[in-house]
Amino acid sequence: MPSDITHSSFCNWIRFKHLVLIDTLARTRNMHATATRMNLSQPALSKMLRDLEEQFGFALFERLPRSMPPTELGEYVVRYAQGALADSQQFVDQVNRLRKGGHGSIRVGGIFAATAVVLPQAIAAIKARSPLLSIEVVEHSSDHLLAMMEQNKLDLMIGRFTEERFSQQFDFQALEPEPFSLVVNREHPLNQLECTPLEALGDWPWVLYPLGTPIRERLEQAFRVAGIATPADSIDTISMPMFLQLLQSGPMIAMLPRSMVAAQLASGQFRELQTPLHLAPLEYGIITRKDEPPTGSARDFVEILLDFARQRRAGEGGASD
Incomplete structure (x- = not known):
């Protein structure tokens, strides 16, 4: 039975080029196409993959006649590689913005009902405070947005849990019921x-x-x-x-x-x-990563969303008196 991989050894041998290889091969499922995209020879790429699999102690990709799909364990490694590359891209983008005098960015996902009213109000409020803040909004169904949250492609989302397992990964702060x-x-x-x-x-x-x-x-x-x-x-x-x-x-x-x-x-x-x-009615709310509270502009954005929700509830309560 192979010995466990330690975190220190993993940090010593893993490289971003390995993550790019894993991500690219998972997308193309073809060694030649991956080598072309990475500007490497196919023998060099094959050796890099063999060395990588030797370090992990298991095959990352199946060797089929016309395709190289990830193995079951390889799928898990692919998800890690894609998340790490997305994080690094965000870091590079943020550094470039800061060097040019920018003031950060937020990537927000929203279900269609949220993008109709809730998100535009909050965006207008935070842009009034921070005009140079860059905000990217992705509008989609909750299941698609949750997948993006798993891949670290969003800082937060407004939607609902579609499966019980997501409550173990993410925190949910209710905003309001949706009639x-x-x-x-x-x-x-x-x-x-x-x-x-x-x-x-x-x-x-x-x-x-x-x-x-x-x-x-x-x-x-x-x-x-x-x-x-x-x-x-x-x-x-x-x-x-x-x-x-x-x-x-x-x-x-x-x-x-x-x-x-x-x-x-x-x-x-x-x-x-x-x-x-x-x-x-079906309640929706703010979904963030568990044990990873939003910071900076993302935290301010969450507070604005919650404050607007409290105001709407107060207004509805006053209207019914």
Whole structure:
């Protein structure tokens, strides 16, 4: 049985060129393509890979006739290499900005509902304090953003956990519950009904979030509680422009966060169906790495987000008095 790798020995022999090799070969799965991209000869690359595997004590990549996919243990090493390279890229970018008089950067991920209202407000507030702060915003579903968090490609995100395992890796600070609406275009025949019966919901095509996303699970839960089947005639997408285009183009139904369609509902472009279907709000919040609290501008950004959430809750409480 091979002896354990010690941290000190690992630090002594691992090099960034090794990480680049691992990352590039995992992407190309081809030695010739990897050697070309790294500007090395194929024999030199083969030797470097053999030496690396000897240090680890196991094969990182399979040797198949037409491909070199990572082994099971190799997949774990690939994830480390990609995360370390992403960190180093961020470091280099930050140093260059600081040398030019910049004031740091934040990489933020947000689900679509958050990018509609919450993120723009917080960005405007922190840019008023730090005009030269560079902010990169990635808009996507929670599962995609969580994968980016695992690879250190984001400093923080606003979304939800999609699997229980993420609660072991990341901290979650709730911002607010997100109410949902069933929406149709203004010409939809169901608009003629004061209240749409449950059985009528299955008679029309739907635009749905993909299976496995929290919003889709909430909709399916609502249908189960109501005792009716999830619509079979549906199109799955996470693209907000696609949601809007499909709703405008025909008699379709969509379940969407109310904040995302507030403007269309206010203008009369869309209508909200009144139904007995109970759509419970779904809470979203700030997700950061466990045991690695945000620092500098990222910490300030989190505080702004939490402060705005407290203000909104206070305003809603005052409005209900």
